[in-house]
Amino acid sequence: MVAVYRLYSALARELEPESGLGGRLLFTGELDPAGCRLIRAANIAGAATLAASADSAVQRQAIREGAVDFLVTSLDEALRILKNEIRKRQAVAVCVAEASEKVLRQMAERGVQPDLLVPSVALSAEGAVFLAQGARCVEAEPEPEDRKFLVLEIPAVWAQRIAGFDALLTEFVATADYAGRRWLRRSPRFLGPQMRRLRSLECDERTAATLMKRIEQAVPD
Numbered sequence: 001m002v003a004v005y006r007l008y009s010a011l012a013r014e015l016e017p018e019s020g021l022g023g024r025l026l027f028t029g030e031l032d033p034a035g036c037r038l039i040r041a042a043n044i045a046g047a048a049t050l051a052a053s054a055d056s057a058v059q060r061q062a063i064r065e066g067a068v069d070f071l072v073t074s075l076d077e078a079l080r081i082l083k084n085e086i087r088k089r090q091a092v093a094v095c096v097a098e099a100s101e102k103v104l105r106q107m108a109e110r111g112v113q114p115d116l117l118v119p120s121v122a123l124s125a126e127g128a129v130f131l132a133q134g135a136r137c138v139e140a141e142p143e144p145e146d147r148k149f150l151v152l153e154i155p156a157v158w159a160q161r162i163a164g165f166d167a168l169l170t171e172f173v174a175t176a177d178y179a180g181r182r183w184l185r186r187s188p189r190f191l192g193p194q195m196r197r198l199r200s201l202e203c204d205e206r207t208a209a210t211l212m213k214r215i216e217q218a219v220p221d
Contacts, residue, residue, distance in 0.1 A: 001191060001200055002149055005183065007041035009141035011116070012179035020046025020182055022089025025082065026138070027051075027107070027114040027130075029121045030100040031058050036067040038118060038138065039093045043190040044183060047116065048086045049093040050078055052103040059097060065192050070094045075106045148208045151200045152215070161220040168218060169199055172211045 011021060024047045028035040031053035039062075042049045051068065053059055062068040069092050072078050078094045085092040096103050100121075107114070108126040114135050121127040122137040131137065143149070158165040166184065173180040180201060188196050203211065 001151060001187075001195060001198070002143075003140065004037050004040045004044075004187075004191060005149060005200065005202070006140035006143065007038050007138065008044055008183060008187075009179070010138050011041055011045040011047065012182075015045060015179050015182065017178045019089045020091075022046045022091070023086055024048065024115040025050065025086060025113075026116040027104075027121060028118050029104065031055075031062055031068070031095055035118070036062060036065075039067050040190050040192075042116075043091045043093060044186045046089070046091045046182075048082050048091065050082060050103075050114070051093065051095045052098055052100040053095060054097065054099045056097075059095060062095060066190070067192075068093045068095045071097060073097050075103055075110070075112075079112065144202075147202050147204050149200065149202045150208055150211070151198055154197050154199065155215065158220055164220050166199065168214065169201060169211070172203060172207055172214075173201060 015021060021042070026042045026047045026049045028038050028049060028051045031051045035051055039049050039051060059071050063071055070081055072094060075096055078096050081092060081094050104121065104124060104126050108129060113133055114130055116138050117127055117130060117135050119137055119139055122131055154162060154165055169184055170181060173184060184199065184201055187200065188198070
């Protein structure tokens with residue numbers, strides 16, 4: 001979860017208050033564990049993501065764990081889905097069942113310009129062209145020394161009032177912190193089934209202490 005958040009923080013530099021990164025295209029390249037973490041971060045941020053893998057086991061796992069929404073057999077199929085969701089400024093993740101290098105070459109040949117890239121793609125000849133045309137390389141943000149990343153399990157007393165618990169946590173995120181509020185609202189959906197009963201946020205030590213005390217004292221309506 002922390003690794004996904006650090007990637008989300010890097011993406012969040014350009015978040016719009018309402019649509020997040022809606023309308024942006026991220027190319028993650030290979031659908032490896034690092035790629036899946038970035039896809040989750042991009043889903044939370046609201047971007048459209050294109051990934052690639054020729055490994056059927058990896059494809060099935062990504063679909064099963066909810067990292068990828070669609071598995072297609074060609075770049076053409078992927079672009080049909082992506083263009084529609086980008087137009088609507090909606091998050092979506094599509095994987096092409098081909099080797100990443102092959103899909104990357106096809107993108108360059110067809111003039112498909114991503115807005116965001118991973119470092120491994122940025123180092124390629126095609127990636128250099130994308131960067132020159134305005135793409136940004138996404139690398140995880142360093143962990144700040146003056147802030148804590150809290151991971152909280154929803155207390156049993158809030159099990160039937162999860163919306164109320166979420167509202168309590170939101171009180172501790174500044175109104176102008178669009179990225180923090182978006183993470184709190186959307187991350188449970190996109191981090192995978194095993195994370196549905198967890199909530200997380202980043203805050204300073206004082207806020208963390210106040211929040212923990214408030215959770216201990218609060219009683220659901």
